[in-house]
Structures are given as structure tokens and as C-alpha cells.
Amino acid sequence: MRALDTHALTLFCAVARCLNFRQAAEQLHMTQPPLSRAIKTLEDKLGTRLFERDTQGVALTQAGRTLLPQALHILDLLEMAQQSLRQDSAPARLRLGLTSSVAAGLFRPLLAALETQLGKVRLELTAAPSPRLVASVRKGQLDAALLALPSATFELAVQPLARQPMMLALPAGHRLAKKRKLSLADISMESVYWFERARQPAFFDHCQQVFRRHGFAPHFLREAVDHHVLLGDVAAGKGMALLADSFRALRMDGVVYRPLLEGEELAAGIGLAWQTDAGHAALPLLRQLAQEHLSISCRP
Numbered sequence: 001m002r003a004l005d006t007h008a009l010t011l012f013c014a015v016a017r018c019l020n021f022r023q024a025a026e027q028l029h030m031t032q033p034p035l036s037r038a039i040k041t042l043e044d045k046l047g048t049r050l051f052e053r054d055t056q057g058v059a060l061t062q063a064g065r066t067l068l069p070q071a072l073h074i075l076d077l078l079e080m081a082q083q084s085l086r087q088d089s090a091p092a093r094l095r096l097g098l099t100s101s102v103a104a105g106l107f108r109p110l111l112a113a114l115e116t117q118l119g120k121v122r123l124e125l126t127a128a129p130s131p132r133l134v135a136s137v138r139k140g141q142l143d144a145a146l147l148a149l150p151s152a153t154f155e156l157a158v159q160p161l162a163r164q165p166m167m168l169a170l171p172a173g174h175r176l177a178k179k180r181k182l183s184l185a186d187i188s189m190e191s192v193y194w195f196e197r198a199r200q201p202a203f204f205d206h207c208q209q210v211f212r213r214h215g216f217a218p219h220f221l222r223e224a225v226d227h228h229v230l231l232g233d234v235a236a237g238k239g240m241a242l243l244a245d246s247f248r249a250l251r252m253d254g255v256v257y258r259p260l261l262e263g264e265e266l267a268a269g270i271g272l273a274w275q276t277d278a279g280h281a282a283l284p285l286l287r288q289l290a291q292e293h294l295s296i297s298c299r300p
Contacts, residue, residue: 097133097145149269165263
């Protein structure tokens with residue numbers, strides 16, 4: 001007897017369940033003649049009839065009743081094997097980049113939700129400036145990244161999520177600390193910490209356009225990469241700092257935060273970036289949770 005194929009067993013089981021060739025063909029999304037021919041070929045291979053056909057309808061023969069539970073068992077085993085292979089091929093980790101342009105605490109609710117819902121997928125985090133994260137996603141070293149916008153993202157897909165207005169961190173004893181809200185004009189004669197263009201070129205250029213529009217040209221100081229060091233310098237009275245609003249969560253004695261009148265003009269966007277031709281299996285979940293948690297927590 002020649003070997004049977006699983007496709008033939010699938011067709012046989014469909015007819016055996018319906019006991020109607022027309023209905024079985026509809027369920028299988030095929031026409032009735034090729035289904036009838038396939039069953040006839042299967043019967044020829046087995047050397048026995050599987051169905052009795054007459055004007056009253058279709059019924060299983062004794063051979064058909066013997067084959068049905070075995071065929072169903074074979075198809076179940078095949079489905080279990082396919083599920084196991086899918087699970088084995090599922091990625092064991094999700095490599096996610098986090099921009100250092102906003103406070104890390106901003107991402108905490110999203111990361112907690114991811115940890116809860118990723119199951120066996122391990123979450124690996126990398127914090128870096130957005131241009132470095134873009135390069136890592138493009139090289140396949142990261143599966144996705146939460147970036148500060150605007151950024152040069154090249155061919156990456158980007159899902160905008162929210163905006164982070166800029167605010168001012170200044171020494172608590174400074175005369176301007178008495179004001180509830182400040183403008184760029186208020187601090188035009190002050191020393192202001194600002195990041196180097198190489199860290200975030202697109203966002204730097206965006207801010208420079210806003211500065212020129214308002215005639216803002218203070219004495220800029222080089223900003224420390226570590227924001228705790230930066231705030232320590234502010235507390236020491238060495239200068240002020242323009243920061244994304246999420247940095248309010250970093251409390252330090254001697255530092256106060258004030259809203260900036262032009263803060264929305266200088267706002268940093270937050271977006272999720274990934275490669276469209278190398279989508280991670282967990283990407284739909286990541287996109288959904290990022291929209292739910294960041295669009296709320298980033299709301300001014």
C-alpha cells in the first residue's frame with residue numbers, strides 16, 4: 001500500500017464529519033469534483049471503500065469508521081508538532097532601546113506592562129542617545145527603540161506617541177525662582193546648560209530654529225551626559241538647564257523646576273521606531289502598550 005499524505009486524511013475527515021460532499025467542499029473552500037476525486041484516490045490507495053454513496057446520502061463503511069479516529073489522531077499529532085515548532089522559533093528576547101533625552105522614569109509603566117505580558121520573552125533594555133539607537137535598530141542590534149523626535153530615522157517605521165515640553169531647571173536661590181513661569185527672554189543673560197549637537201542633531205537643529213526665532217543667544221555651557229551630575233551643577237549655582245518635562249521626577253536639593261513659555265515650541269516628541277522588514281513577534285504588543293502608557297504619561 002502506498003503511503004498516505006496528510007492532505008488526503010484532512011479531506012477524508014471533513015467528509016466523514018459532514019457526511020455530505022457538497023458541504024465538506026464548501027468548508028474546505030474547494031469545489032466538489034476534485035474532492036470526490038481525492039477521496040476516490042484515497043480509497044484506491046487503501047484498497048477499500050470508505051463511504052457508501054446512494055440516493056439517500058453518504059455513510060461511512062466499516063473501513064471508514066475504523067480509519068476516522070486514527071486519521072483524527074494523526075492530524076492532532078501534526079498540529080501539536082507544528083505548535084511546538086512555532087514556540088521553539090519564537091524569539092527568546094525583545095531588545096528595546098530607550099532614549100536618554102527624557103527621564104528614564106517616564107518609561108517605567110510601559111516596561112512594567114511589557115514584563116507582565118511578554119510571557120517567556122525576555123526584555124533587554126539599552127539606554128542611549130536617539131541617533132545611536134537608530135543605528136542599532138538599522139543594524140539589527142535592537143528590535144525597536146523609543147526615540148526623541150525629531151530624529152533622522154531613515155527607512156525605519158516610526159509611530160509617534162506624545163510630546164514632552166521643555167522646562168527650566170534653576171538654582172532654588174536664584175531671583176528668577178520666585179516666578180511661577182519663565183520665558184526665554186527672562187534667561188537670555190544667564191548661563192544655560194545645553195547638549196552638544198552630536199548627541200541629537202535633528203532635535204538640536206529644531207531647537208536652534210526656535211532660539212533664533214526668539215532671539216535667544218545666552219552663554220551656553222556644555223551639558224553633562226549624566227543628568228544627576230547636571231542637576232548637581234545647577235544646584236551649585238553654575239547655571240540653568242533646559243530639560244524635557246519628565247525630568248521633574250528627579251528631585252535634588254537646591255534645584256527647582258519652572259514651566260517655560262516656549263516649552264511647547266521646544267518640545268521633544270516621543271516615538272517608537274522599528275524595521276518594517278524585520279518585525280519582531282512582540283511588536284504588535286509593544287506598539288499597543290506604548291500607545292496606552294506613553295500617550296497618557298507624556299501628556300502635558
